[in-house]
Amino acid sequence: MTDLSSSKVYAAKIIPHTRVSKPHQREKINREIDLHRSLIHKHIVHFYHHFEDKDNIYILLEYCSRRSLAHILKARKVVTEPEVRYYLKQTVSALKYLHDQEILHRDLKLGNLFVTDSMELKLGDFGLAAKLEPVSNRRRTICGTPNYLSPEVLNKQGHGWESDVWALGCVMYTMLTGKPPFETTNLKETYRCIREARYTIPPTLSLPAKQIISSMLAQDPVDRPHLDDIMRHDFFTQGFMPETLPVSCCHSAPDFHISSPAKSFFKKAAAALFGGKKDKAKYYENINRLAKEEEDIFKLRQDLRKTTISNQITTHLSEEVGTPSAPTRKPVTQATAGSPQTRDTIHLIVRGSLGSCSSSSECLEDSTTGTVAEAVVSVLRGCLEHMPKADSLPRGNGCNSLKWVTKWVDYSNKYGFGYQLSDNTVGVLFNNGTHMSLLSDKKTVHQYAALGQKAVFSVLDAPECVVAQVTILKYFSHYMEENLMDVSVLDFSVITVFKFVD
Numbered sequence: 001m002t003d004l005s006s007s008k009v010y011a012a013k014i015i016p017h018t019r020v021s022k023p024h025q026r027e028k029i030n031r032e033i034d035l036h037r038s039l040i041h042k043h044i045v046h047f048y049h050h051f052e053d054k055d056n057i058y059i060l061l062e063y064c065s066r067r068s069l070a071h072i073l074k075a076r077k078v079v080t081e082p083e084v085r086y087y088l089k090q091t092v093s094a095l096k097y098l099h100d101q102e103i104l105h106r107d108l109k110l111g112n113l114f115v116t117d118s119m120e121l122k123l124g125d126f127g128l129a130a131k132l133e134p135v136s137n138r139r140r141t142i143c144g145t146p147n148y149l150s151p152e153v154l155n156k157q158g159h160g161w162e163s164d165v166w167a168l169g170c171v172m173y174t175m176l177t178g179k180p181p182f183e184t185t186n187l188k189e190t191y192r193c194i195r196e197a198r199y200t201i202p203p204t205l206s207l208p209a210k211q212i213i214s215s216m217l218a219q220d221p222v223d224r225p226h227l228d229d230i231m232r233h234d235f236f237t238q239g240f241m242p243e244t245l246p247v248s249c250c251h252s253a254p255d256f257h258i259s260s261p262a263k264s265f266f267k268k269a270a271a272a273l274f275g276g277k278k279d280k281a282k283y284y285e286n287i288n289r290l291a292k293e294e295e296d297i298f299k300l301r302q303d304l305r306k307t308t309i310s311n312q313i314t315t316h317l318s319e320e321v322g323t324p325s326a327p328t329r330k331p332v333t334q335a336t337a338g339s340p341q342t343r344d345t346i347h348l349i350v351r352g353s354l355g356s357c358s359s360s361s362e363c364l365e366d367s368t369t370g371t372v373a374e375a376v377v378s379v380l381r382g383c384l385e386h387m388p389k390a391d392s393l394p395r396g397n398g399c400n401s402l403k404w405v406t407k408w409v410d411y412s413n414k415y416g417f418g419y420q421l422s423d424n425t426v427g428v429l430f431n432n433g434t435h436m437s438l439l440s441d442k443k444t445v446h447q448y449a450a451l452g453q454k455a456v457f458s459v460l461d462a463p464e465c466v467v468a469q470v471t472i473l474k475y476f477s478h479y480m481e482e483n484l485m486d487v488s489v490l491d492f493s494v495i496t497v498f499k500f501v502d
Contacts (some may be wrong), residue, residue, distance in 0.1 A: 001058075001060065009062065009063045010048060010060040010061060010062075010063055010442055011045075011060075011061045011062065011063045012058055012059070012060055013058070013059040013061060013063070014056050014057070014058055014059075014083070015029060015056060015057040015059075016056050017052075017054075017055060017056065017057070020057070022363045028127075029057060032126050032127050032129070033047075033050050033059065035103065035126055035129055035144075035388070036059075036126045036129075037050075038101075039097075039098070039101070039103075039126075040095045041093075041094055042120075043090045043091070043093050043097075043121055043122055043123060044094050044097065044098075044122060044123050044124070045061050045062045045064065045114060045119070045122045045123065045124035045125075046061065046062035046122075047059070047060075047061060047062075048060040048061060050399065053143065061124065062116075062122065064114035064116050064117075064122055064124075065116065065117045066114075066115035066116060066117065066119065066250055067114065067115065068110060068111050068112070068113055068114050068115065069087065069110040069111075069113040069114075069115065069121075069171075069175065069384060070109075070110040070111040070113075071250075072115065072250050072251075073110055073174070073175060073178070073247070075250065075251045075446065075461070076250075076251065076252070076253065077178050077248075078175070078176060078177065078178045079175040079176065079207055080253055080254065081205075081206060081209060081235075081242060082178065082239065082240050082254075082256060083175075083242070083245060083249060083254065084172060084175050084176060085235070085236055085239060085240075085241040086207075086242050086245055087113070087121050087175070088168070088171075088172060088230075088236075088243055089231065089236065089241065090120065090121040091108075091113060091121060091123060091171070092168070092227050092230055093233055094121075094123040095108070095123070095164055095168065095227055096227045096228075097121075098129075098164075099132070099161050099164070099227065102131055102132040103129055103130070103131060103132065104129060104131075104132055104159050104160070104163065104164055105123070105128070105129050105130040105145070105164055105167075106129055106143060106144055106159050106163065106164070107125060107127070107128040107129075107144050107145060107148075107167075108123075108164055108167035108168060108171060109145050109147075109148050109167065109170075109171065110171060110174060110175070111125075112124055112125040113171070115250070116246075117411045118244075119244060119245040119246070128143050128144060130159070131320075132160070132161065133158075142154065142156065142396065144167075146187060146190060146191075147170065147180035147182060147183055147190065148166075148171075148180070149163070149191075149194060150163040150166035150167070150169045150194070150221070151166075151194055151195050151219055151221075152221055153195065154191055154194055154195055154377070154498070160221060162221035162224045163221070163225045165216050165225065165226075165227070165230075166216060166217060166221075166224065168216055168230075168451060169212075169213055169215075169216025169217040169224075170182075170217070171183075172209075172212070172213055172216070173201075173213050173217070176202075176205055176209060177202055177205075181199035181200075181213075181217065182194045182198075182199055191277040194375045195217035196219070197217055197218065199217065201213060201214070206235075206239070208233065208234040208235035208238060208239065209235055211233070211234070211235070212230065212234075212235045215233075216230070221385060227488065240256065242254075242256065244502075246453060247452065248449075248454075248455040251455070251457055251461070252454075252455040252456040252457050253456055254454075255453070256343065257452035273404070296328075316351055317461075351453075352435055402422075403421045403423055403425075404421065404422050404424050405419050405420070405421060405422075405487060406420050406421065406422050406486045407419065407420040407485075408420070408480075408484075409476065409479065409480060409483040409484065411476075412431060414431075415430065415431065415472050415476075416428050416429050416430040416431045416472075417427070417429045418476035418479075418480065420477075420480050420484075423440055424440035425437055425438065425439055425440055426438045426473065426476060426477040426480065428469075428472065428473050428476050430469060431471075432470070433450075434445075434447065434448065434449050434450075435448040436448070436466075436469055436470070436473050437473075438459070438473050438474065438477055442459070442477070443458055443459055444456065444457075444458060444461075445457055445458070445459055445462065445473070447466060447468060447469075
């Protein structure tokens with residue numbers, strides 16, 4: 001619904017008077033309106049206004065253009081764990097607000113978790129919401145969506161905050177696996193599984209995901225975690241959680257580019273070694289040194305541990321953040337990673353302050369170039385010392401893993417440049433800068449709208465906005481298949497191509 005005076009778009013919930021003709025039905029609608037209008041939270045659908053005419057009651061709500069998680073899951077089939085963290089963090093925030101107001105949602109499910117244009121999550125539909133009552137006064141009515149009902153609700157013991165946590169566990173399970181945990185072909189069997197808390201967790205899920213799902217779907221409500229405990233679980237604290245999600249996540253899996261602390265370490269070291277003073281100052285002026293110092297040191301320490309880089313550096317970084325570490329190994333360079341000078345240099349590199357301090361008391365200034373180099377060499381030597389032996393690495397497919405261009409056609413005067421690879425993948429570099437490829441199965445499309453932004457979808461389920469490009473891609477594929485010869489069958493001498501990375 002659009003306000004013509006302001007062009008603002010609202011979501012309108014329209015209830016015909018024929019559906020609320022009885023007093024208790026009208027009372028239920030009034031209760032929903034009174035409750036929802038009192039809620040103001042970042043992750044709850046905003047209530048704007050309500051009115052009625054002779055035919056209907058109208059409730060104007062915040063418009064969520066990306067619809068709901070149910071629609072996203074229908075298009076995606078399953079959702080990645082980083083996305084689940086992103087969505088559940090916001091859901092927990094909304095639920096905590098409700099519970100602090102002593103309000104139970106009682107109908108938490110994917111269809112009631114709405115997504116805005118900016119991919120923010122909003123909890124909505126408070127038709128079944130109710131005030132939290134003492135155990136003795138709780139309503140025993142069974143209400144909600146069958147697949148998300150908790151054992152105590154089915155046993156007519158009433159809703160508590162634990163019932164919302166149970167539903168949250170069902171939501172998480174459904175996003176990760178593609179179907180509710182207790183779904184069967186028979187409703188009675190579904191209820192039996194719920195009462196017994198009997199379900200199967202796929203082995204493909206991570207251990208933290210399995211653990212938190214199991215805790216939220218505990219048969220006894222007393223054993224379920226509080227919302228604060230959920231957010232402190234390893235699933236949220238130890239796994240990657242994106243700050244935002246691209247709109248493409250509505251129809252295809254995201255391609256997360258997680259920055260490496262070790263990469264950051266070497267990048268800053270290179271700036272300190274090779275950058276001029278002006279370049280250094282410009283490079284470092286945008287770094288929030290004070291806020292990020294300890295965080296970057298911690299991340300680097302974790303990254304070094306994961307790649308089993310030398311224990312000398314891990315030990316020092318552990319000391320910097322106050323955590324225990326294993327004893328140091330023998331030094332690998334003359335200026336060892338355990339020496340005070342090298343320790344200070346590593347600390348300054350991570351801090352991002354080397355070469356940008358104003359006095360000799362704050363940093364090692366120009367005399368540290370050699371020490372920076374020694375620190376980098378120490379890290380690299382540690383990497384090489386702990387590299388797994390070649391015979392312990394999984395064997396690749398040799399030349400079969402290499403791909404090369406076998407056909408191409410330049411149609412850049414109208415559409416773009418098309419090519420075919422040795423694995424029969426067909427790609428088009430469009431004139432507008434986007435890149436799209438059709439895999440050898442002729443069913444799967446990869447779209448790169450911009451650097452680092454990857455979308456994957458099937459030819460039949462292509463988003464409406466790219467249907468024209470998919471059609472052109474298929475045309476290129478058909479043209480090269482029918483009209484061009486595969487250059488790999490021609491008798492050329494071997495040409496070696498070296499790829500240079502800037």
